[in-house]
Amino acid sequence: MRRFFDHQLLVRVLTTLTIILGVNYMVWRWLFSVNWSNAWISVPLVLVETYSLIDCFLFGVTMWRLRERPAPPAPPEGLSVDVFITTYNEPIDLVMTTALAASRIRYPHNTWILDDGGRPAVQQAAEKAGIGYITRSSEWENRPRHAKAGNLNNALAATHGQFLLILDADQIPEPEILDRLLGHFNNEKVALVQTPQWFYNVNDTDILGSQAPLFYGPIQQGKDGWNAAFFCGSNALIRREALMQVGITWYVHGVRTTVGQTLKGGDRIIARARAEHAATGQHVTRALEDVRLAVRTARKELREDRPVGAVTYNFQRKVDAAAQTIVTADLKSIHADLDEIQQLTGLTSPTEALITRDVVERLARRDWSPMAAIGPVRRMIRALDVDRADEAIPVMPMATNSVTEDMATCMRLHSHGWESVYHHEILAKGLAPEDLKTMITQRLRWAQGTMQVFLRENPLLQKGLSAGQRLMYFSTMWSYLSGFAAVVYLVAPILFLCFGVLPVAAFSLDFFARLIPFLVVNQLLFFVAARGRKTWRGQQYSLALFPVWIKACTTAAANVLFGRSLGFAVTPKTRQDGGPPWFLIRPQLIAIAALIVAAVTGLVRMLIGVGAPAGTLVNVAWVAYDLVILSVIIRAALYKGFTPTDDRDENNEI
Template sequence: MNDPSLYWLIGSTVLLLCLFFCAKKWAWARYALLIAFIAVTLLYLLWRSFFTLPTIGLVSLIFGILLLLAEWAGFLQSIVFTILSWRPFKRKAIPISVFDELPTVDVFIATYNEPEDLLKRTITASLQMRYPKEKLNVYVCDDGRRKSVQALVESIGNATYISRPTNEHQKAGNLNHALTLTSGEFIVTMDADMVPRASFLEQTLGHFIDPKVSFVQAPQVFYNADPFQYNLFFEDRITNEQDFFMRRLEEGKDRFNATMYVGSNALFRRTSLENIGGFATGVITEDMATGMLLQTNGQKSVFVNETLAVGLSPETYADLLKQRDRWCRGNIQVMRKWNPFTIKGLSFMQRLLYADGIHYWFFGMYKMIYLLAPILFLLFSIYSLQTDLSTLLLFWLPSFVASQLAFRIISGNKRSVLWSHVYEVALAPYMALSVLSEVFLKKEVRFNVTRKGVLQHKRHLLWLTSMPYLLLLGLSLTSIVLVGVHFLTPMTIFANSDMLYINLFWILYNLVALVMALLVSIERPRFRGAERFNVDINGMLTSDKREIECKIIDLSETGARLMVMNREDASWLSLDGEWTLSTNHLSQVPVTKEWINTKRTVAYVGISFDAISQHHYEALIAELFAHGKDIYSEREYNNASLLYAMLGFLKKTEQSPRQQERQSIRQAVSVPIMLQADDEIAATITDLSLSGCRVKMSDGNVPILPDQVIEIVGEDERIVSKKARVQWIQKRGRKLEAGLFFLPKQGG
């Protein structure tokens, strides 16, 4: 590399770093950094287009053109991303006091086959929204036509059960059917797992004072760890994979009146929905299509970037892949039925942003090209570009540095380029297949993946799901072996040394992401029936002999972990007795002590909630969700290096999970019982604790499913008429075993 080139590399890098550090304080530096990023990337791509296409053969030329097109496609997405992030945009709050008279609101909770305890949580929280009760109606729209759900709604009270005889148009049809039976001026859509905060309507409804506003969207926020966080033991290091879109990109889209409706946590003006014929049908992603149609002809949308409802992200990697496959196909279907470039009534920026959102789902095909390019060169001598190392560094390095720094500034530490690379590599094989099958086959291709809830009691690799990663890893490692043979033996395998170094770096970069994708495919067991929340709540434990001040440090619907500062008080807890727990929202909830241990001057106590009444359950939901502290908005990527993630995984993966250590002690038993589901099933409990049990059935084909709620009937006093949820199922020869989690008793 000659001196002028070296000066350029050093000078451009120093300039970009200076702009990066200045951009943290001054807006002009932020704009300058973004402009520099676009400029050096454009310079790199122009050089790539005119000087690097391979000329050594037709196959290399074809693959070189594919790689170049993938790079240009990524650059177009970068331009849109830069536009969205150019100037931070946040809506001003509008209180509901702007209304002279508050309007009527209908809450639609759409459900099909979700577990009833999850659904109960959402119904209860929806009824706790701060709003005049005579103007708020909650409807449970059950497309599963389940008698048990109807009974649940009736037992809660103040909510209405709706079902329909058929299931055409799935969720959209379900919501449209509810529209015909209700009359509220505004409609709230909630997924069955999304639990609203008490302030939901207070922070959103006021925006409808503008008669042109057709819908208001709040972000989907998730209280459980997604598969990337959970399977990598990285819950405290990285945010939920969807946070970046839900918080950053949606906020940027709002500036151009292009907020995307994401299916839940949204409010609609009924007349606006009626004007477009209700929720859009005929596509998988009816939410995206509905939002786009509601933004035509001068109608407005609003994004309120606050945590106003929290829900469950996919619990297993298999479920995440199914979800993304559905989103990918749905976006292509929307493009086919409502092309944003031809639909009437959209602005230029709205067309651009919706087209970019659809284009995004082609990332799987682009990423597969990036993954295969170095493998094809090292194994088959197929070139994807043709240049020398020094010239490549001259054009590529400034572009790479600029992209890293610009992304860090505009992502607000919610994501990094390297983690984006991991996410995209992990999803790429499946999203590429989804695009190809939807565009050319126009029919669903089913993935053979593990169902939610299966084998939750031990770690297991999703073998079929991980096959693409194992294949790509095998090819990559074979390529590296050939490179080793080239360098360590007299054999000369690669004639072009510059291209060898380029592709070696490239394959190592991809290899790291492939390893991470494989690690995510190793499902980590989930032992808890309900998510625990880290909290800091003052409480009071009370018995007939003593009151003990405590601090609740984690809390769920089924139990809590308490910290007692006074060792004398802790000695009282070691004694048997009946205790209740009280906080600001909880009043004398009966509890059972599960365990107690001391560390220095502090005692920790594990409790479970006993015989929960509906009143106590409502108080727990208020404490956890409706009035709970927002612990989600400020989550960032802190100490989230990929190396740390790999080392942490290797260190923790063989350890006994904390969830298992916190469970009550299991006792080996042999207790005959009957399980009452759709039919009566003879079974035997083989181990038992206060929180659940393992059962064995001689018939391996009994009709029970994960997440199903069943009743246990037996003569043993420990399990008389208990209700339980099926946590996992495993077939052993001709017999079937299942893990059951006891549900809290519901009092009066």
């Protein structure tokens, strides 16, 4: 315990020093070293340096309250647990291996295969093994499916367990997993317990950066200290009560938002109807005015937090009354026309007049029924759908606003006062991507989902979250903006070495005296926080995947702002055939070539007396570092898949 507190103290000291030195450097950069004559590159450079300082600050805040939890108590008997194994198109043998392992979990439970592919062969295999099988019902046809979130929501509606253990199709659980995790729920405020995702098909080199020891370690432990440990989509145990509470709350929120947006356009709809039907009579004008007042009353009641069901019911009654006013007036007009026809034709009754061809043609020449004036309002009423008929299930406990349901769901749990736990023990082992294409597909989906949540439910603006929780969620979202920063970091030395464009006023002693201590202490913070874990691969990919991060940000923004589809790409569980996918890393290859050319050009220019030697050497060193970082992407493209070795650690310690 004392070692932990000594380590925590050292982390806090290094965090403080990092922030002090970083602020000192950035203040000097902004005030004294921006080369305003080349502002088109010098300003972007100082901006991305500021971005990096904020990133360091957020990492330091995460590490400030790093939490190492003791083992939980033994779970009580009699709890009901459903084990969910989500699958779509994974090989049946793989799914059944996980399902059979789940059926052998020691604590009493029910095991379910959630087959989003609806495959009869999977159903037969599950039934043969005595394992539950759930797939989508007919209610989902021609309605949004919401990918994995929809699959889980469908299963939630079909089961009743108090707790849900969620596993991906490849994540094979240990028999003791429930015995190790259920004790955390003795705290009735705990909604979620997340464990690490660990992969048994990864060599020590981990060339695709799958194990993420920094995230499934210090970062999750740091977030846990702020009660913000994330749900990561698999290897997690969740309290059903918490999910259902959040689902119902967000159902109401969603309905209220939809009703509010629909009513917001009411004045425009009514104004158009009045203009189009101005000549139909005073009764139509009065009815539309009544509807306009009903719209404004409903919007006022929504702002006052009146029950949305009562608001829509009252609004619909008022529109119905307005429609009846129009119908009554219209019927009187029709009767008057029929009486006139009766007198002209000499028929004995208006009813007889209705059956003659001449009379029908005469009535057909009348102005269109004034009921058309209220047609758009009728359509607006149908849009006020509190039953969410457009969805297969009205209440969706798992968030459906993102291609990754985990972060949004967890943030909603936290905003409702629930707590989460990060349990730092490997209790399930899965399959990592074995080729670059699959890895990029996976990382892109993660980043897109995170940015969707950022744009739709910005944690800095969410009610119910503590300041620490806001920062913990924001820090993960903020990190995916690094793709744009990477472009500037790559371009700046190229411009200097090739064209002599200086992005800083001078590479002076002041520059080095401020930058170098900041970089050294910052790297020391990473080293100490990691406690010997291998974090270099993660640092490489944070830069090397810059095109993926940029694509994630732009496509997520297009989806949220303009409704463009993202789709949902299931991560393949087997290696994809084909040679090295060079086309996938074309931007990185271009960057590598440009950096090499820049280094050679810069050195030649220095040797012939063009350019400052200090600036050239600094930028060549900068280029060399970038090349070392980017080299991982070439090795990843050449990676031929997993080869078992005997030197991997097979125990459950990380």
